[in-house]
Amino acid sequence: MELQYWIWIAVGISFTLYIAIAIITRASSTGEFYVAGKGVHPIANGMATAADWMSAASFISMAGIISFNGYDGSVYLMGWTGGYVLLALLLAPYLRKFGKFTVPDFIGDRYYSNIARGVAVFCALIISFTYIAGQMRGVGVVFSRYLEVDITTGVLIGMLIVLFYAVLGGMKGITYTQVAQYCVLIFAFMLPAIFISLMVTGNVIPQIGFGSTGFDGVYLLDKLDGLHRELGFHEYTSGKKTTLDVFFITAALMVGTAGLPHVIVRFFTVKKVSDARKSAGWALLFIAILYTTAPAVAVFSRTNLIETVSNKAYHALPDWFEKWEATGLISFDDKNQDGLIQYVADPEVNELKVDADIMVLANPEIANLPNWVIAIMAAGALAAALSTAAGLLLVISSSVSHDLIKKMIKPDVSEKGELIAARLSAVGAVMLAAYFGINPPGFVAATVALAFGLAAASFFPAIVLGIFSKRMNKEGAIAGMVVGILLMLFYMTKFKFGWFGGGTEKDWWFGISPEGFGSFAMMVNFAVSIIISKFTPAPDREIQELIEKIRNPNDE
Amino acid sequence: MNKNETYWKTNLKYLVILLTIWFTVSYGFGILLVDTLNQFTLGGFKLGFWFAQQGSIYVFVLLIFVYIYLMNRLDEKFKSKN
Numbered sequence: 001m002e003l004q005y006w007i008w009i010a011v012g013i014s015f016t017l018y019i020a021i022a023i024i025t026r027a028s029s030t031g032e033f034y035v036a037g038k039g040v041h042p043i044a045n046g047m048a049t050a051a052d053w054m055s056a057a058s059f060i061s062m063a064g065i066i067s068f069n070g071y072d073g074s075v076y077l078m079g080w081t082g083g084y085v086l087l088a089l090l091l092a093p094y095l096r097k098f099g100k101f102t103v104p105d106f107i108g109d110r111y112y113s114n115i116a117r118g119v120a121v122f123c124a125l126i127i128s129f130t131y132i133a134g135q136m137r138g139v140g141v142v143f144s145r146y147l148e149v150d151i152t153t154g155v156l157i158g159m160l161i162v163l164f165y166a167v168l169g170g171m172k173g174i175t176y177t178q179v180a181q182y183c184v185l186i187f188a189f190m191l192p193a194i195f196i197s198l199m200v201t202g203n204v205i206p207q208i209g210f211g212s213t214g215f216d217g218v219y220l221l222d223k224l225d226g227l228h229r230e231l232g233f234h235e236y237t238s239g240k241k242t243t244l245d246v247f248f249i250t251a252a253l254m255v256g257t258a259g260l261p262h263v264i265v266r267f268f269t270v271k272k273v274s275d276a277r278k279s280a281g282w283a284l285l286f287i288a289i290l291y292t293t294a295p296a297v298a299v300f301s302r303t304n305l306i307e308t309v310s311n312k313a314y315h316a317l318p319d320w321f322e323k324w325e326a327t328g329l330i331s332f333d334d335k336n337q338d339g340l341i342q343y344v345a346d347p348e349v350n351e352l353k354v355d356a357d358i359m360v361l362a363n364p365e366i367a368n369l370p371n372w373v374i375a376i377m378a379a380g381a382l383a384a385a386l387s388t389a390a391g392l393l394l395v396i397s398s399s400v401s402h403d404l405i406k407k408m409i410k411p412d413v414s415e416k417g418e419l420i421a422a423r424l425s426a427v428g429a430v431m432l433a434a435y436f437g438i439n440p441p442g443f444v445a446a447t448v449a450l451a452f453g454l455a456a457a458s459f460f461p462a463i464v465l466g467i468f469s470k471r472m473n474k475e476g477a478i479a480g481m482v483v484g485i486l487l488m489l490f491y492m493t494k495f496k497f498g499w500f501g502g503g504t505e506k507d508w509w510f511g512i513s514p515e516g517f518g519s520f521a522m523m524v525n526f527a528v529s530i531i532i533s534k535f536t537p538a539p540d541r542e543i544q545e546l547i548e549k550i551r552n553p554n555d556e
Numbered sequence: 557m558n559k560n561e562t563y564w565k566t567n568l569k570y571l572v573i574l575l576t577i578w579f580t581v582s583y584g585f586g587i588l589l590v591d592t593l594n595q596f597t598l599g600g601f602k603l604g605f606w607f608a609q610q611g612s613i614y615v616f617v618l619l620i621f622v623y624i625y626l627m628n629r630l631d632e633k634f635k636s637k638n
Contacts, residue, residue: 066609071590071605071608071609073609074586074587074605074608074609077608077609077612077613078582078586078608078612078613081612081613081616082578082582082612082616084616084620085574085575085578085616085619085620088620088623088624089571089574089575089620089623090571093627207610208599210600211598211599211600211601211606212599212600213600219599219600220600221600221601221602221605222600237594237602237605238591238594238605243587243588246587247583247587247588250582250583250586250587251583274624274627274628274631277620277623277624277627278624280620281617281620281621281623281624284616284617284620285617288613288614288616288617291613292610292613292614295609295610548560551560551564551567552560552563552564553631554563554631554634554635
């Protein structure tokens with residue numbers, strides 16, 4: 001059957017499923033809208049968290065980025081998984097015991113201050129908006145690539161679907177659609193990975209396959225290192241970045257993960273404290289399936305690419321090359337007119353440009369898989385983008401309706417009124433996100449990665465100190481968050497957009513890249529909070545009792 | 557020392573042990589010591605590279621499940637004392 005039909009069928013079936021789930025699980029109270037009535041099973045919550053967390057970038061771009069960066073790509077693998085250890089051990093159980101609806105809820109109550117709450121709302125909105133614009137763009141790109149509609153139409157279709165199930169179902173609807181989306185996306189990612197592993201190494205498990213020998217008896221990684229040396233690239237298994245920078249980027253991504261409001265809020269949805277711990281474990285297990293496969297896919301496709309194109313005649317290349325050339329993701333410019341492809345590190349000689357995304361997207365064709373597998377890939381990529389967008393949307397809408405309207409502007413609002421406000425702000429947020437998806441400001445791509453730095457620099461210290469220090473007071477926490485997020489914003493706008501006089505790599509403070517700077521800003525936040533709190537009054541008896549209560553899961 | 561304090565102290569002890577392992581496998585083996593470990597191999601993997609792209613992730617998953625087990629046991633113990 002024709003590929004286009006398969007894709008419409010796969011996308012159509014999966015979208016119908018999401019909408020059906022949303023209708024069945026629609027929310028009828030604010031508790032259901034914000035935290036799914038706190039009745040989600042830990043395994044279901046684990047799957048939902050995994051889908052919430054893994055965005056279009058994890059699904060489409062990550063393996064490709066690793067395949068071009070080799071060892072340096074490890075920052076994403078360790079950074080985006082290690083954060084769950086921090087979540088499970090330092091945050092999730094206590095925030096669940098605290099038992100309210102949002103992250104600003106915790107900050108506002110623990111630091112007995114609406115200023116602290118306001119600062120937290122501001123941080124949550126900045127982080128979520130930079131992130132969601134990238135997701136809507138991702139939806140548009142997937143639609144345009146697979147369904148041959150233009151990006152604007154793609155964004156609009158995606159927007160309508162998210163709008164429908166997020167506005168109707170709230171957290172409850174989002175949770176169960178995310179469970180379905182996880183199943184779709186993990187199946188779509190693993191199937192081609194397993195086939196390619198079989199094709200290249202004869203091993204059915206990709207995680208083992210990329211450490212085995214190919215059919216020529218040479219270890220795959222040794223072969224790849226050799227090819228890289230030959231073509232002048234740096235060796236695949238060793239890095240170009242400095243050790244310090246790798247350390248700081250990994251830390252920023254880990255701590256940022258643990259500080260992202262749309263991830264944290266998922267742990268408010270389970271019944272008990274022990275369930276919050278359990279769902280963090282399940283979430284990481286479900287995420288690890290994709291995250292341990294991605295570096296294998298990276299190695300398979302990198303080797304495959306080099307062996308297929310390097311010094312080969314252009315007219316004798318396989319069909320997939322021509323097909324993806326049409327999308328502009330791969331392009332060939334025969335500089336020396338010899339009809340052969342020179343793919344080398346030296347930009348003067350190099351004739352091939354390859355976009356990182358192609359490493360995952362073209363996999364099914366490279367492995368000669370049937371059309372229905374490609375269709376499932378399309379559904380998987382959409383599932384990854386939509387599930388993340390929906391989770392972020394909920395954070396934005398609850399920040400507005402709950403933290404701003406209910407807690408700060410109009411405390412006497414009825415539950416019904418708050419629910420209407422929540423739905424309206426979700427509608428507003430989707431429209432704004434769609435606008436940015438269609439007209440992406442140039443900085444979206446740059447800021448998505450930096451959203452982690454912002455989360456690390458603002459929320460993480462305030463929450464951790466709020467739980468583990470009884471002495472931490474509002475003055476310390478507010479000062480820490482404000483200094484942390486402003487410092488991070490300053491550094492990223494300076495080096496990414498050239499504000500404040502701009503600067504280049506050699507002007508980086510201590511050689512830390514903007515991506516890794518979140519770790520530094522986080523340390524500054526910790527230091528400022530602790531020093532300021534030493535010189536200002538300790539929190540009241542009441543707050544100390546609140547902390548006692550959060551720490552003890554047994555007295556419900 | 558009262559009951560809640562003992563509970564909290566035990567929890568903190570678990571945290572310190574587990575986070576030390578967390579730090580060692582990722583920042584230690586995967587980053588700071590990667591060149592040293594790369595002199596050894598595990599099948600076709602250089603060991604440091606394996607920790608950075610595979611091993612650390614497996615250990616992370618394991619650590620959370622160990623913590624779940626330890627804390628459930630601790631919770632049980634303190635519930636029965638009530």
